[in-house]
Amino acid sequence: MWRGLWTLVARAARGPRRPYTRQGSGAPAPSSGATVFALSSGQGRCGIAVIRTSGPASGQALRSLTAPRDLPPARKACLRLLSDPRSGEPLDRALVLWFPGPQSFTGEDCAEFHVHGGPAVVSGVLQALGSVPGLRPAEAGEFTRRAFAHGKLSLTEVEGLADLIHAETEAQRRQALRQLDGELNHLCRGWAETLTKALAHVEAYIDFGEDDNLEEGVLDQADSEVRELEVALGAHLRDARRGQRLRSGAHAVVVGPPNAGKSSLVNLLSRKPVSIVSPEPGTTRDVLETPVDLAGFPVLLSDTAGLREGVGPVEQEGVRRAQKRLEQADLILAVLDASDLASPSSCNFLDTVVIPAGAGSPNGSNQRLLLVLNKSDLLPAGGPDPSPDLPPHLLLSCLTGDGLDGLLEALRKELAALCGDPSTDPPLLTRARHQHHLQGCLDALGHYKQAKDLALAAEALRVARGHLTRITGGGGAEEILDIIFRDFCVGK
Numbered sequence: 001m002w003r004g005l006w007t008l009v010a011r012a013a014r015g016p017r018r019p020y021t022r023q024g025s026g027a028p029a030p031s032s033g034a035t036v037f038a039l040s041s042g043q044g045r046c047g048i049a050v051i052r053t054s055g056p057a058s059g060q061a062l063r064s065l066t067a068p069r070d071l072p073p074a075r076k077a078c079l080r081l082l083s084d085p086r087s088g089e090p091l092d093r094a095l096v097l098w099f100p101g102p103q104s105f106t107g108e109d110c111a112e113f114h115v116h117g118g119p120a121v122v123s124g125v126l127q128a129l130g131s132v133p134g135l136r137p138a139e140a141g142e143f144t145r146r147a148f149a150h151g152k153l154s155l156t157e158v159e160g161l162a163d164l165i166h167a168e169t170e171a172q173r174r175q176a177l178r179q180l181d182g183e184l185n186h187l188c189r190g191w192a193e194t195l196t197k198a199l200a201h202v203e204a205y206i207d208f209g210e211d212d213n214l215e216e217g218v219l220d221q222a223d224s225e226v227r228e229l230e231v232a233l234g235a236h237l238r239d240a241r242r243g244q245r246l247r248s249g250a251h252a253v254v255v256g257p258p259n260a261g262k263s264s265l266v267n268l269l270s271r272k273p274v275s276i277v278s279p280e281p282g283t284t285r286d287v288l289e290t291p292v293d294l295a296g297f298p299v300l301l302s303d304t305a306g307l308r309e310g311v312g313p314v315e316q317e318g319v320r321r322a323q324k325r326l327e328q329a330d331l332i333l334a335v336l337d338a339s340d341l342a343s344p345s346s347c348n349f350l351d352t353v354v355i356p357a358g359a360g361s362p363n364g365s366n367q368r369l370l371l372v373l374n375k376s377d378l379l380p381a382g383g384p385d386p387s388p389d390l391p392p393h394l395l396l397s398c399l400t401g402d403g404l405d406g407l408l409e410a411l412r413k414e415l416a417a418l419c420g421d422p423s424t425d426p427p428l429l430t431r432a433r434h435q436h437h438l439q440g441c442l443d444a445l446g447h448y449k450q451a452k453d454l455a456l457a458a459e460a461l462r463v464a465r466g467h468l469t470r471i472t473g474g475g476g477a478e479e480i481l482d483i484i485f486r487d488f489c490v491g492k
């Protein structure tokens with residue numbers, strides 16, 4: 001019987017649908033025979049520019065531009081004189097590299113030209129390449145798309161690569177590198193394998209259920225595998241917002257009564273004069289957003305109008321916008337004037353914003369709040385804490401910078417909790433797409449548990465597994481691939 005079961009494991013692994021392999025992953029077959037070329041380094045004047053080609057005519061292109069010399073040894077940089085194959089005119093003395101497929105980034109034959117970065121050299125070499133038969137300029141993301149089509153990268157690794165190219169903060173870079181290294185891919189593959197095993201057990205029961213030889217408890221085993229998987233998926237889904245925040249930035253909002261120093265704090269954290277600061281209460285009227293790197297995490301920081309009542313219509317609108325932004329924020333930086341804690345506007349702010357947030361969350365979400373008492377320089381030096389009865393708070397002076405280090409450390413902790421810490425935490429789901437398929441998988445597992453007969457149970461397991469393989473690019477829909485590859489620049 002066990003031989004029969006393992007045949008079934010193998011069959012379930014192959015499945016009635018697409019096989020789970022990177023090859024044939026749903027990306028278009030690399031366009032028949034075309035060889036593409038592009039400038040892969042940034043645009044503009046620079047020391048060295050890298051131009052590369054991918055496709056079967058790469059070797060021919062390299063030979064044409066470096067004639068009469070032959071191809072250099074594989075993967076070794078060689079100095080060559082580049083000339084235009086049409087006129088023979090010298091273009092540059094450059095380092096060239098030859099990467100015969102499949103041991104190349106795309107899996108195809110590739111060539112690289114490391115030329116001097118002047119615009120005339122770059123355009124001369126690009127034009128010369130365009131004159132070689134079979135070569136055409138690459139489209140955005142085409143190199144990476146070819147790498148995906150040849151099984152060099154899974155879809156989550158492609159996404160990691162795109163994120164790495166766009167990473168602006170340290171935490172983003174770490175996260176992207178981990179995804180590029182295939183961590184999320186391995187996780188999903190492991191889950192998919194668990195489902196393959198469960199499916200094999202169910203199919204064994206369908207085929208041999210009446211057979212006395214069938215090991216007892218085969219179905220129970222499938223059930224317990226599914227249960228364990230549900231727990232793991234649930235934990236990752238609860239974390240899903242974190243990965244997305246790390247990718248696109250956490251939303252932090254600075255709120256407080258008028259003149260507390262909100263705009264001063266925004267300018268201090270963003271290290272530039274984003275907002276107007278003045279002694280006049282009601283200076284800021286609108287929501288002012290600025291992207292900042294706070295302790296290595298990407299943050300979209302919003303300055304807002306001071307919260308108060310009984311003001312003119314324009315300021316009232318500002319207050320309404322501030323309150324709306326407050327509701328949407330991941331992190332609230334509540335600012336009060338430490339020398340003015342007894343004023344009606346301070347008390348009102350504490351009662352309506354700070355205390356409710358401390359008692360749980362203002363609107364049932366996972367918002368976090370840091371209470372900052374600004375203008376500590378106005379307090380008597382070495383005096384007692386001005387506000388022992390307040391919720392936990394930090395003292396700061398935007399004027400002298402006192403307390404800034406403490407605030408940054410507190411921010412780092414809050415942001416690590418909000419975005420996940422890519423130096424220690426398990427791999428994160430960085431895109432809504434990942435979340436969608438994980439949820440789809442969980443829903444299908446729910447159907448499995450409710451299935452009235454075994455055929456439906458097996459189908460539910462297949463659907464669940466299909467969602468997991470789509471995360472890494474198996475059987476992916478063409479539109480999804482288009483969206484993902486559009487994120488890339490030409491030359492990548």
Ligand SMILES: Nc1nc2c(ncn2[C@@H]2O[C@H](COP(=O)(O)OP(=O)(O)OP(=O)(O)O)[C@@H](O)[C@H]2O)c(=O)[nH]1
Pocket residue numbers: 256257258259260261262263264265276277278279280281282283284285304305306307374375376377378396397398399400
């Ligand atoms: N002494 C002292 N003054 C400060 C400090 N921070 C800000 N101020 C002053 O407080 C006044 C108000 O600062 P803003 O940053 O405009 O305050 P705001 O909360 O944005 O004010 P509105 O936009 O009007 O609500 C300005 O005169 C600042 O120079 C501080 O740490 N110490």
Ligand SMILES: [K+]
Pocket residue numbers: 258259277278279280281282283284
């Ligand atoms: K002000």
Ligand SMILES: [Mg+2]
Pocket residue numbers: 262263264275276277283284303304306
């Ligand atoms: Mg202001």
